[in-house]
Amino acid sequence: MSEDLVLEIFTAAIVLALKLAVPTLLIAMLVGLVIAILQAATQVHEQTLTFAPKAVVVALGLLAMGPWMMNSLIDFFNYIMELMSKVTL
Numbered sequence: 001m002s003e004d005l006v007l008e009i010f011t012a013a014i015v016l017a018l019k020l021a022v023p024t025l026l027i028a029m030l031v032g033l034v035i036a037i038l039q040a041a042t043q044v045h046e047q048t049l050t051f052a053p054k055a056v057v058v059a060l061g062l063l064a065m066g067p068w069m070m071n072s073l074i075d076f077f078n079y080i081m082e083l084m085s086k087v088t089l
Contacts, residue, residue: 009083016076020069027061028054
């Protein structure tokens with residue numbers, strides 16, 4: 001296995017990890033920002049008001065994006081298996 005191939009695999013894995021993580025993190029950040037603005041406006045600083053809505057919205061986002069995430073992971077797995085089938089000892 002050449003060094004270029006290893007770097008290509010690591011690059012593809014890092015890009016996949018970012019592609020899967022960024023939408024969920026953006027959803028959590030936007031919901032947190034909206035809740036923080038509402039808390040600042042109402043001066044109600046309760047910790048459960050930040051956690052519960054964020055957890056629910058992130059879970060809904062994961063449910064909505066789940067098939068796309070799974071297809072991305074399956075494509076990466078097939079790519080790795082295809083590369084492994086070409087490796088000779």
